[in-house]
Amino acid sequence: MPSTLGFAILAVLARGARTGYELTAVMGRPVGYFWTARHSQIHTDLQKLLADGLVRFEAEHGPGPQDKKVYHLTPEGMAALRAWVTEPPRARPERDxxxxxxxxxxxxxxxxxxxxxxxxxxxxxxxxxxxxxxxxxxxxxxxxxxxxxxxxxxxxxxxxxxxxxxxxxxxxxxxxxATPRADGLRAEGSSEDPRRDTGH
Missing domain, CATH: 1.10.287 (Helix Hairpins)
Incomplete structure (x- = not known):
């Protein structure tokens, strides 16, 4: 069973094949708005998905001397993602x-x-x-x-x-x-000052 980050990677790849660089960029935005991860975490989970046969890659010529890896979902990866989408989310601790x-x-x-x-x-x-x-x-x-x-x-x-x-x-x-400070003044930005009294 992939981690939640693993499923996030599968969800990105379900929209189209991507290189590792492109995957990290998409995971930063827009996915990063609701599920953040460092590049090292993404790389680690991507390797697990490869080992589990949920993702594969094709080597293509890149701009540099080395080929680039373009990752895509396997049929097993797509099936796992589809099954996961409708499962109840995992319980997580509330930390604010x-x-x-x-x-x-x-x-x-x-x-x-x-x-x-x-x-x-x-x-x-x-x-x-x-x-x-x-x-x-x-x-x-x-x-x-x-x-x-x-x-x-x-x-x-x-x-x-x-x-x-x-x-x-x-x-x-x-x-x-509206709360007085210890020195008798109200919080900065308030128009009220308890020391002002136009009636005296």
């Missing part, structure tokens, strides 16, 4: 460091926590802009039987997630901006 930091954020200065969340919000807004730009490349939703449907569905999931995280960051900032 930002949420963990939020759980302990009552120990820190609200202004510093707000700075953390402003930075996180900027990252999510940047990713939203990237996803929306890619979404604009689709004139319409692809049909289910087209490979591009998988791209569109994954993009939609990523966009929904980034918007949710951005909304959560804004909610946190609203709470933090």
């Amino acid at each position: 460091e930002l949420v963990l930091k939020t759980y302990a954020s009552w120990l820190a200065d609200p202004a510093e926590v707000a700075g953390l969340f402003r930075a996180q919000l900027a990252l999510h807004e940047e990713r939203i802009a990237q996803y929306e730009s890619q979404q604009a490349d689709f004139a319409e939703t692809p049909s289910l039987g087209e490979p591009s449907f998988g791209n569109y569905a994954a993009l939609w999931c990523g966009l929904s997630y980034e918007r949710h995280r951005a909304d959560w960051c804004r909610w946190m900032l609203a709470r933090l901006d």
Whole structure:
């Protein structure tokens, strides 16, 4: 049974034969948006797929002195991938460091926590802009039987997630901006200052 990364490699090769370099590039983007892996990990799993007969390669003349290897699925690899697609995903541990930091954020200065969340919000807004730009490349939703449907569905999931995280960051900032700091000031960026009292 291939690892999840192995199935990710099979899913890429199901769309067409690729060299190792091309495979790594595709695994960086767009697959890297939802399943990241280092080049060494991809190479290791690719060798396992070769040993299991799920992938084969053809040697072709390359731009340099050495031939390049072009990898493709075998019938066994395609059958394994098709069977895997509809299986329930493997259980994975929930690990979200930002949420963990939020759980302990009552120990820190609200202004510093707000700075953390402003930075996180900027990252999510940047990713939203990237996803929306890619979404604009689709004139319409692809049909289910087209490979591009998988791209569109994954993009939609990523966009929904980034918007949710951005909304959560804004909610946190609203709470933090209303929280007095230890020195009596409110978090940086808040228009309110408890030391100001126009009535006195």
